[in-house]
Amino acid sequence: MMNCRTVKQLINSFNQELESFYPxxxxxxxxxxxxxxxxxxxRTDMLIKTDYELGEAxxxxxxDALLKLKQQVPIQYIVGHTLFYGLTFYVDKNVLIPRPETEELVQWIIQDTxxxxxxxxxIGTGSGCIPIALKKHMPQAKVTAWDISPKAITLAKRNAKANNVEIDFNLQDVLxxxxxxxxxxxxxxxxPPYVRELEKKIMQDNVLKHEPHLALFVKDNDPxxxxxxxxxxxxxxxxxNGRLYFEINEALGKQTSHLMRNMGFKEVELGNDIFGKNRMVKGSL
Structure with a gap:
């Protein structure tokens, strides 16, 4: 089994053990x-402190991390936290891991307001990454967040406390x-959940097997x-003059925009991520 007494041995062992699983x-x-x-x-420490000896714990x-990585457990769940918009968030299997495109949605709102x-x-706050990042950059804002999952609400409250912001969290099913x-x-x-069941076949195992399906998937017949x-x-x-912002399925940008216009929203605008894909939309009343 792997030898990880020093940093160099750890790096070498992970490379050998995981080469058939990951790039x-x-x-x-x-x-x-x-x-x-x-x-x-x-990253510099990794290069110059290769002889540093790791303790038993x-x-x-x-x-344990190596075994979990072989089972496709996301690294963020293994270490228990991740970065989002320059802030640290606790994450576990009860919430989605925050994504870069959600950072872009937060940026759009901050620049826009x-x-x-x-x-x-x-709505559907998960780890609380969106409201906490917004509150951190708009301290005068009064921020409320909803989720259907009590465990997600508990984790989001922990993240608000860790990032020293006041958010009003509520258990609420928007449906x-x-x-x-x-x-x-x-x-x-x-x-909100926006991945269609038909899209499961193109998704990676680390998402399919470990991230909460309640927060990911919708039925194909009503995406x-x-x-x-x-x-x-x-x-x-x-x-x-209030505004509604969504992160969206890149394949459903036109349909989502059309829905918002039919609901009475004006100035409906699709926003692209850094790869040029439709990943967000906004509209105003």
């Missing part, structure tokens, strides 16, 4: 994340009938289920 660059990324997590190492962690102290609602709207919002944002429900809610819950 070299990805394995290098794994070892970098693990060494940063265990020892606070930078660190070696056990590395052995003309409100000095907006009331913001995030429930007759949701009571107790206040109005200037911004509503959501990254805009959540967009319809949230858009309808937003027509009642947004202030005049």
């Amino acid at each position: 070299k660059e990805e394995i290098r990324n794994f070892t970098g994340i693990i060494l940063a997590h265990l020892l606070g190492f930078s 660190d070696r056990r962690f590395c052995m 003309e409100f000095t102290a907006p009331a913001i609602l995030d 429930a009938p007759n949701i009571e709207i107790s206040r109005k919002y200037d911004i509503i944002v959501s990254n 805009l289920l959540f967009y319809r429900a949230i858009s309808k809610l937003a027509t009642q819950a947004l202030n005049a």
